[in-house]
Amino acid sequence: MDKLKRYRLLCHFIADEYKFIEQLKSWEVFADTTEYQQQSYKRIEKWEQERQQIADYIKSISNERYRVMYYLFYIKGMTKRAIAEKLGVNERYLHRLWRKSEKELTPYE
Structure with a gap:
């Protein structure tokens, strides 16, 4: 990633x-x-x-939540804290979701 x-x-x-x-x-x-x-x-x-x-x-990215997270972080340059607020989840949950997405998604080459 x-x-x-x-x-x-x-x-x-x-x-x-x-x-x-x-x-x-x-x-x-x-x-x-x-x-x-x-x-x-x-x-x-x-x-x-x-x-x-x-x-x-x-x-x-087929999973909408992952796609939105990656878009906000990589394209828009938002912090993970700001993304968590925007998605209405706590920061700890976002970090768990992020780790899960890294395991599930095919790495970008």
Whole structure:
């Protein structure tokens, strides 16, 4: 399940890469940055695909409660405490449910 944590990291990578592209565009006055921009867009495309694969995996989880937990944690970035409150369960129960989901679900590869 650790690979699912990469979703949020990819969001940061993509945002930073777009900032870098804007910086490259501002440097065009001094040098041709087209090749660097193309490389950046390729990286963004690769990261977007990986991010979409993670989102698709979470959407494919058949157990609705697990799917909601994973969506809120990995995609929305909520804490487990906040998820427990949102689901109307206590934090201890959520942690038990989380461990159970990790045993039952096919790991994301």
